[in-house]
Amino acid sequence: MSPVLRVMLIVASVATGFYIRRKLRKSQMQIADVLFWILFAVVLIFMSVFPEAVSWFTELLGVVSPVNFVFLVVIFLLIVRCFSLSVKVSSLEAKLDKLVEEFAVSKTEE
Amino acid sequence: MRSRLLLIIPAYNEADNIERVVESLRTEYPQYDYVVVNDGSKDRTAEICRERGYRLISLPVNLGLAGAFQTGMKYAAKYGYEYAMQYDGDGQHDPKYIAAMLDLAVKEQCDIVIGSRFVTERKPWSARMLGSRVIATCIAVTTGRRIKDPTSGMRLFNRRMIELLANQVNYGPEPDTVAYLLRKGAVVKESQAFMRERVAGESYLRFGTSIKYMIRMCASILIVQWFR
Numbered sequence: 001m002s003p004v005l006r007v008m009l010i011v012a013s014v015a016t017g018f019y020i021r022r023k024l025r026k027s028q029m030q031i032a033d034v035l036f037w038i039l040f041a042v043v044l045i046f047m048s049v050f051p052e053a054v055s056w057f058t059e060l061l062g063v064v065s066p067v068n069f070v071f072l073v074v075i076f077l078l079i080v081r082c083f084s085l086s087v088k089v090s091s092l093e094a095k096l097d098k099l100v101e102e103f104a105v106s107k108t109e110e
Numbered sequence: 111m112r113s114r115l116l117l118i119i120p121a122y123n124e125a126d127n128i129e130r131v132v133e134s135l136r137t138e139y140p141q142y143d144y145v146v147v148n149d150g151s152k153d154r155t156a157e158i159c160r161e162r163g164y165r166l167i168s169l170p171v172n173l174g175l176a177g178a179f180q181t182g183m184k185y186a187a188k189y190g191y192e193y194a195m196q197y198d199g200d201g202q203h204d205p206k207y208i209a210a211m212l213d214l215a216v217k218e219q220c221d222i223v224i225g226s227r228f229v230t231e232r233k234p235w236s237a238r239m240l241g242s243r244v245i246a247t248c249i250a251v252t253t254g255r256r257i258k259d260p261t262s263g264m265r266l267f268n269r270r271m272i273e274l275l276a277n278q279v280n281y282g283p284e285p286d287t288v289a290y291l292l293r294k295g296a297v298v299k300e301s302q303a304f305m306r307e308r309v310a311g312e313s314y315l316r317f318g319t320s321i322k323y324m325i326r327m328c329a330s331i332l333i334v335q336w337f338r
Contacts, residue, residue, distance in 0.1 A: 021337045027279040031286070031330050038333055095171045102170040 001066045006048040009070075013041035013048075040077055047073070115212055115266075116191040117144040118182030120175055121199035125153040131201045132164050139205045145185055146199065149178035176282030183267075183276035195266040196283050203264045207303035211266045214301045221271050221296040222288060224257065225264030225303035233258070241324040245285050248331040253292040258300055260285040271296070280338075286330040290338060 020037055023029040047054050047070055058069040117135065121128050128146065135144055145165045148156045150172035159166040167181055179196060186194035193215060197203050207225055215223045233239050242261045249257050265283065267275060271291070275281045292298055 017337070024280070024334070024337050029279075031280050031334050032326065034334055034337065035326075035329055038337070098171050 001048075001051045001054060001070065005067065005070075006051065009044045009048040013044045016041045036081060043073065043077070112189065112191070113141055113143045114191065115142050115193040115195060115208070116182070116186045116189075117142055117195050117197040117208075118179060118186065119144055119146045119197050119199045120149055120178035120182065121146055121151065121155050122149040122172065122175075122178070123151045123153045123155060124199040125151070125155050125158060127200045128155055128164075129158055129162065131199055132159075132162070135205055136164075139208070142205075142208060143191070144197070145182055147178045147182045149173055149175070176284070179283045180276065180281075183272055186272050187276040191272065192269050193266055194272050196263055198263050202305050202307070204304060204306060207264070207301065208266075211264075211301045211303070214299055215266055215268060218299055219268075219297065220266075220299045221268050222291065222298045223266040224259060224262050224288070224298065224300045225266070225305075226257075226259035226262055226300035227303065227305055228258040229300050229302040231302070231304075238320075241320060244324060245327050245331070248328050249285065249289045249292070252331055252335050253289055255292055255298070257285075257288065257292075257298065260288060262303075262305075264303055264305070284330075285327050286334075289331045290335065293335065 016037060020029070020034055020041075024031075024034055051066065054066045054069055057063075058066045061069065063069045063072065119128075119131065124131075132144065132146065135142065143165075145167060146159050148159065148166060148168040150169050156166065156168045159168075167185060169178065169181060173181070183194060193212060195208065195211070203225065211223045211225055214220060227233075233242070242259065245260045246257055249255065249260055263283070265288075275283075275287075281287050288298060
């Protein structure tokens, strides 16, 4: 991993941290959702600070270069998040439909 | 006449319990007002409440404990109650401890009074109480205060807390909210209460989810605290 990439990852993580803090203070985000992004930032910082650990995993998995392993981790985490968001959107849609239907029926006069 | 205290009874699929719980309140403790918040139950919880004429708020969709409780808090805020209490719909909470909790809240001007199982009693070393210990330790580390029974669902809130919990995001009726409010300078006291085992139906917290619950609480108390 090049030093430039490592610095970039750290800067992005710290910036994410500050952004999360702002969102939480303005009550625009729920704690359960915030946790994922905090952990995500922590993972990025960990990989930037300990490139030896990344190299070790890279060799273990037979990945060509450490930076590829970093991408692999990021993509994996994002796919997991994407899936859980998809599940959440489905349940939100179902709830919204039900809410609108109930509201409309209750407003209808006989 | 309205009482000073409102008991908020969140109920999700509590058809087997709700009648027993509310009847005991109505006959033995008519001095306290109550409201049942039906959290989009799939069983006959809402019908039973309507048939018997209980005071009921029925949510058309399932919001989870936090949403159901917040609905009750909004009701308490709207009708000007001085105190509101989280009261389980499954019969675990014994109403005879309410008076002592209310007394403590009035006398010591508490923001929150927890109906705690472990003020005079010792906490057993069971698997279930291990989670309670871990959460208590997290709270002690971040706030410097020992809460003996952070997972007790029997909590009484004063007017200031009602206004806050009724309208804000991230103030669910959970230990992490208590920890956060403690850090913000809220006065939290505990009053001894004994609890019964639930007789029928399923709890919001089942065993599989209770591990997840514990991890979520610890992460929220230890990590998210520093961002709030």
